[in-house]
Amino acid sequence: MTQHIVIIGAGFAGLMAALSAARLRDEKGVSPKDLKITVVAPEPALVVRPRLYERNPASMVARLDELFAATDIDFHAGHVDTIDSENGTIGIGGSEGQVSSLRYDRLVVATGSHGFQPPIPGLSDFGHNVTDFEGAVALDRHLHALAERPSSVARNTVVVGGGGFTGIEVATEMPQRLREILGQDTPIRVIMVERGPVIAPDMGNEPRPYIEARLRELDVQTVLGSGIVRLDGSGVTLENGEQIETETVVWSAGMRASPLTAQLPAERDNLGRILVAPDLRVPGSPRIFATGDTAKAATDNDGNFSLMSCQHARRLGAFAGHNAAADLLGEPTLAYDQPSYVVCLDLGADDAIFTRGWSPRTVEITGAEAKKVKMDINAVWIYPPAAEREAAFRNAFEARTVDF
Numbered sequence: 001m002t003q004h005i006v007i008i009g010a011g012f013a014g015l016m017a018a019l020s021a022a023r024l025r026d027e028k029g030v031s032p033k034d035l036k037i038t039v040v041a042p043e044p045a046l047v048v049r050p051r052l053y054e055r056n057p058a059s060m061v062a063r064l065d066e067l068f069a070a071t072d073i074d075f076h077a078g079h080v081d082t083i084d085s086e087n088g089t090i091g092i093g094g095s096e097g098q099v100s101s102l103r104y105d106r107l108v109v110a111t112g113s114h115g116f117q118p119p120i121p122g123l124s125d126f127g128h129n130v131t132d133f134e135g136a137v138a139l140d141r142h143l144h145a146l147a148e149r150p151s152s153v154a155r156n157t158v159v160v161g162g163g164g165f166t167g168i169e170v171a172t173e174m175p176q177r178l179r180e181i182l183g184q185d186t187p188i189r190v191i192m193v194e195r196g197p198v199i200a201p202d203m204g205n206e207p208r209p210y211i212e213a214r215l216r217e218l219d220v221q222t223v224l225g226s227g228i229v230r231l232d233g234s235g236v237t238l239e240n241g242e243q244i245e246t247e248t249v250v251w252s253a254g255m256r257a258s259p260l261t262a263q264l265p266a267e268r269d270n271l272g273r274i275l276v277a278p279d280l281r282v283p284g285s286p287r288i289f290a291t292g293d294t295a296k297a298a299t300d301n302d303g304n305f306s307l308m309s310c311q312h313a314r315r316l317g318a319f320a321g322h323n324a325a326a327d328l329l330g331e332p333t334l335a336y337d338q339p340s341y342v343v344c345l346d347l348g349a350d351d352a353i354f355t356r357g358w359s360p361r362t363v364e365i366t367g368a369e370a371k372k373v374k375m376d377i378n379a380v381w382i383y384p385p386a387a388e389r390e391a392a393f394r395n396a397f398e399a400r401t402v403d404f
């Protein structure tokens, strides 16, 4: 009887899982008729989420149809609503309201994450985001529509809520992006509001002064120690009572794992990620693996854990897919590891900062050289491989084995 690996999600982790499973199937000389691999997602396309803060986010999508065809990976369009781990099936909703189900022998949950929206009055009505494709495209449309409105302080001001990695990338890209839309001489303001005492709280002390200097150079104002407590059509109110006139708020504070993780009977962290076993299996559900942003996995023996990052998602995905196939083919599963950790943070035109290590983070490259690395990462490294079987399998193998 045909065995079936089902992978939910066509993001970085889902794609690498599918390619890695197909690679092992190929290596073992097993026919796709005997071991079927199916990716379930709304579209056979990878949204390049790390680029959604850039201009023209609508173009940040890579089609996967040809790649799947070249590697004998099936695709099923739909949104998975239920996981029945007892009976080994998933329930899928289609775009026209139709409902179907798929049986699996091994399941890989790679449904990613979404931006966290706290219950701040007005946030859902007036806040924008760049954490998902639709949000980033809506923000872009809104920014372009500003050009049709009369110039005012509120029109020319963008407030970024949250001073973490995403907030900094949005804020440092925004001056140039706004001037291109509103005109080079328009008196624009970009204000980053961070509730904590410092920007880039996860970055540590060594990289922070460089980032702060860059924000000053770009004239991005920072308000620290006071969060946004209310939004309306004319602006935001901060905890300290200050009001900022603005017609554009970009909320960039916090991520949460896909809600599907809540359907698995396993322990989750405060971000909703499943605390997975070393081979990325979901504890208590021997036929299910969780990966990418849905999983929290130990990266080494020093107490570090995977983060919600593309860097971790690709490698986690490659291990999960390999292990799902290995488990069905009678091969031993492999323990995930990812000893190196680097961050390359975009700081607008011609600038970025590249750090290595968890704590402390050592600054390795800055300025135009780091920007070049960032553009290589964003425009080349994280894109899917060409729709060519051997190249695709090599890419998946390297995602699992090559360290930075």
Ligand SMILES: Cc1cc2nc3c(=O)[nH]c(=O)nc-3n(C[C@H](O)[C@H](O)[C@H](O)COP(=O)(O)OP(=O)(O)OC[C@H]3O[C@@H](n4cnc5c(N)ncnc54)[C@H](O)[C@@H]3O)c2cc1C
Residues within 6 Å of the ligand: 008, 009, 010, 011, 012, 013, 014, 040, 041, 042, 043, 045, 047, 048, 049, 050, 051, 052, 053, 078, 079, 080, 081, 110, 111, 112, 113, 130, 131, 132, 166, 258, 260, 291, 292, 293, 294, 307, 308, 309, 310, 311, 312, 313, 344
């Ligand atoms: C603005 C921004 C900047 C970033 N910058 C960086 C960076 O510089 N470096 C870095 O390493 N990381 C960065 N990240 C984080 C990175 O994008 C994520 O960690 C990564 O996308 C996670 O990959 P994933 O495959 O787990 O999930 P995703 O990429 O979120 O993919 C999830 C997939 O699952 C599908 N899906 C979801 N729910 C369902 C369902 N119920 N049924 C079927 N399909 C479903 C989705 O359609 C999608 O195909 C950034 C993220 C953002 C938003």
